[in-house]
Amino acid sequence: MNFSFATASKIIFGNHSVDQVPALIRELGNKVLLVCGRNAQRAEELAGKLDPGIEVTFFQVESEPTTRLVTAGMELAREKECDVVVAIGGGSVIDAAKAIAAMATNKGELMDYLEVIGRGKPLLEKPLSFIAIPTTAGTGAEVTKNSVIKSPDQHVKVSLRSDFMYPDVALVDPVLTYSMSPELTASTGVDTLTHLLETFVSNQANPFIDMLCREGLHRISRSLLKAYKNGEDKVAREDMALASLLGGMALANVKLGAVHGFAGPMGGMYPIPHGTVCASLVSAVIEMNIEVLSESGGDLSKFEELAKILAGSQKAKAEDSIVWVENLVSALNIPPLSVFGLTEHDFPMLVEKAKVSSSMKGNPVMLDDEQLSWILEKSL
Template sequence: MFEFATAGKIIFGNGTLKQAAPVAAVFGRKALVVTGRDTDRAAPLMDALAALGINCEMFAVSGEPTVELACQASQFAVDVVIGFGGGSVIDLAKAAAALMSNPGDPLDYLEVIGKGQPLTERAVPCIAIPTTAGTGAEVTKNAVLASPEHKVKVSMRHPFMIPDLAIVDPECTLSMPPAVTASTGLDALTQLLEAFISKKATPVTDGFCREGLPRAVRSLRRVFENGDDLAAREDMALASLFGGLALANAGLGAVHGFAGPVGGMFSAPHGMVCAALLPHVMKVNLAALREREPNVQTLERFDEFSRMTGGSKAEDGISWLAGLCRDLQVPALSTFGITEADFPVIVEKSKNASSMKGNAVELSDAQLTHILQAAWL
């Protein structure tokens, strides 16, 4: 038995941004447009909305979305919320839309640090338009918010938070600089691979992973080296979308289990944290599976991924990941101010993360610490 949930509608393709304003007009005449710090990028969207008589408020997110920012954005009285930006922007848009219609303290709905209560009312209609190719947030039912007070990033999560419409226009990602292309693209690759070997994987999510992983393998390095390669941009936009569809229904694993606490404790790009951890998590997962469950189907998936990279056995795929991280200039965890003295706290927090529950195999504190040590050097 399994379930599958996603956005009410997905529109993919070059030039599809132009469909956003007509759909928004169906929901009403007042819109909140959540953007990144560069609000000029949203000018064509804002002009299209204004041309249809939609009154817009703009809310810019300059960094990681926080619980406080979600509260601020939820104070607007609008008919539709539009998230136009990267995963942080879309997560904030989803959280704001949910809090607009669900009263109470956000901590009532947050996992780990809050009560984790379910939403009782449908969120205000939400349109998600990614301008990066990484998180797949446009099709997921959660929003990751930072709580500086608790030094952790946690999720609001409920099916009501899935956007009503996801518009994925690869042309919107053309302006990403190489560093952002690498960070977001590595996040997409990580999400696809973790969902593929997750305990919660299903035949439906497997299909998305088997379509998405080869695209990321063949195009991530290409688009890092040449950001104008539209075919590679399309591949990565699809990989990100497929990763979102997969993780929303199959969960993730230890990489993202670590990434939440690390991102909450230190100023570090999420995708780079994931990339620094990924080869080492895969290596420890592989060894643990061979030791404890040598006949599980998951082991075959390590080999399958390796073949996608041109290898023949599981170790080849892990070596390919390590090489990609070097080529895309992924820094060690120590670069972000993490010290070995921080490892016990990170390990303890990671064990409470929802993503850790989907990891291919349960890992001990010693194994988790070994991963951090390997990614830290």
């Protein structure tokens, strides 16, 4: 029963809550770095509603954040003497902005602070004030303390992480997700499912995290397919936005598992959307975890409860969660890993990289090389 919990300083949730942003910025500063995605329309509309005298500098994130992109954003924020960073976009936009806000106030280079491939130094200075506004329902990045960054040189994704990096304000407006395509709804939705699922069965889980995960899993089990089929389903979009928020709160406080253990190195080596990686791996990871627990006489109660929540039946057994997830991924038409060029030749390197990942430490059981390779083979 010993646990701690941290999240964004302030969370605002609700339809049309984005209208509150000008007042929020007014309280934080007057030189804004506005970080957006490829389509800058929403950012431009938001900038047009800000108070006169607010100086706005735009910075676009057109793909997953890389070490070079974050460095460029950091230098721009310093040059323009920005005091507020606002991100409006998907997980990549928020992750990039979060890292830029952190690096703008801390001396040195990004590599000084990155995990795994960098020097891993702790941030010493509080980041610039930061408002995160997600336009997708998937990553939960608006309430996490890390930024996932791709290194083109090392072909891996790693994190910049600090307790300082929780956003000052996480503003979640489900209406902003209505424009997501069915494909993006599916990919990001399974990312949310995986966050909730892996933290629920994590070896670091606690009653507080369980409470968040149960609520999120209930909502996603009834609404992901509905949101995929009808992007303007108000209730489904609200459910997915809240599930994403809860998943982000959970993963910021306990480690994930083997799915995300593989996702970092796999995303660094191949141009595979993160949600697609999760969708391809998650049922195989569940199956292997259940098998190892069963053979060792371990506790399957969490997987049994997971199955009951997903299947919506008190009669469901642990193994039913595997079938439910497989059926969902099939209904969402998410492609397998083989479509992106992954082959058995890559397994040894992926296994070695996954074993040392931070997320793997949260997996409910220790998996050996053979078991990890089986997961990859099953996911092709």
